[in-house]
Amino acid sequence: MSFQRRSEVQYLKSLLQTLFPVIVAAAVFVLITVTIFLIRSEDPGSFSLQDYRGQYYINVHNDLHRRRLRVEIEKRNFPDRPEGIILDQSISPGTIVEPRQSLRLVVNQHQPLLTVPDLVGTGQAGISAALERIVIGDQVYSLARGSTSYVFDDGVPDGTILAQSPLPGQKVDPDFPVDFLVATSNAYRGKQITPSELKELPVDLAYEFLLRTGASFTIKEILSPTRPAEQGRVADARLTGKDQYELDVFFQKPSAAFASGYEQETVEIPAEYRGEKMCSLYHYPESDPQSRKAIFRQKLSSEKATVVFFRRNTEVLELRCENKVVSRKVLSPDFSG
Structure with missing residues (x-):
């Protein structure tokens, strides 16, 4: 082998020895990078x-x-x-x-809670002004105007607010929606309820709506809400007979009962009151029985009735049939706040 040839071979060997660690390091780096990418791109299992x-x-x-x-x-x-x-x-x-x-x-979250104003008995023309400017210190907050439903009532001026949700005095976050039930003298508009009018209403407002038109209802299905704002609202409604409705309601039971919040309860109807006897279900603060509010007032043929309603602190759920107290249950929060 010529001297020049031997020099070339020796040079290549020297170059390979020099580059080998670099090549190995680069290969290891690429392998690690690809592995990390694959791990991160895969979803973890259940x-x-x-x-x-x-x-x-x-x-x-x-x-x-x-x-x-x-x-x-x-x-x-x-x-x-x-x-x-x-x-x-x-x-x-x-x-x-x-x-x-x-x-x-x-x-x-330590942020100011707004007190829902009491607009029941006032005219709907003042809703925007009452909700859009709520002053706390030197800050101005607002509540959102939710839905407005109309029910026939010729005993009050047209446009009078008959009910609202959330209830007056309740503490809510800024921009929380407030829904209203408003009186109308238009019998055609306010005496009949279409299922679409009940959909997405807070259940307590839907109950008031149905009570005022003399309609009855059953809660057919409880659905898990997909977002917090759906909790306690009507998911769907169907007309099953003359003035008879089926409701699907969004509700998910929290692991702890807060000072106020939606509750799901099932009440049993004694056999002697099923069918032709009028039964009414009320809820009210334990300290103020006179403020009781009806959830339903209807004849029930089933053994049980499921309801979802908004509880404020400690409340009583009371079933009366033929003006007799049939059952009474006290519901309390796990902690206040």
Whole structure:
């Protein structure tokens, strides 16, 4: 082998020895990068949901994101609890969940709560002015105007507000919607209810609407809300006979009962009162029985009746048939705030 040839071979060997560590390092880097990409691009499998209650949301945000959960935040205001702490979760700890499953967290948020004004008995012309300017300190807040439903009532001036939801005095977040039931002298418009008029109404307003027209109803199905704003609202309504309706209602029972919130209850109708006897179901604050409000007043042929209603602090749920108290249950919050 010539001297020149040997020099070329020696040069190539030297170059290969120099570049070999670099090539190996580059290959390892590419392999690691591809592995990380594949891991991150794959959804984690099903897993047991942990208990996030009592933890700060900021501390669990990354874990929730890593598990690909679709998180919705519902804000509550409890001044005696730390801001940002998770108060409740829509899925119970230990439940097996899948990636991209929806999870609603109730997070304590120290923001001003607005008191819903009392507009019952006033004219609907003043709704906007009452909701659009609510002053707290040097800040101006507002509530949203929700739906307006009309029912026949010739005993009050046209346009008089007969009922509202949320109830007067209730504490809500800024921009929370307020729905109204308003009197009309137009018998054609206000004496008959179409199912579409009941859809998306808060159930307490839907009950008032049905009571005032003499209609009866049954809750056919309870559906899980897909967002917090649906809780306690009518998901769908169907006319099943003359002045008889079936309602589907959005409701999900929280793991803890707050100072106020929607409740689902089933009441039993004694056999002797089924069919032709008039039964009425009321709820009222335990401290004020005179303020009782009817959920329904109708003849029931079934053994049980399911209702969803808004409870304010400690309330009594009372069933009366033929003006006799048939059952009475006290419902209390787990903690106030």
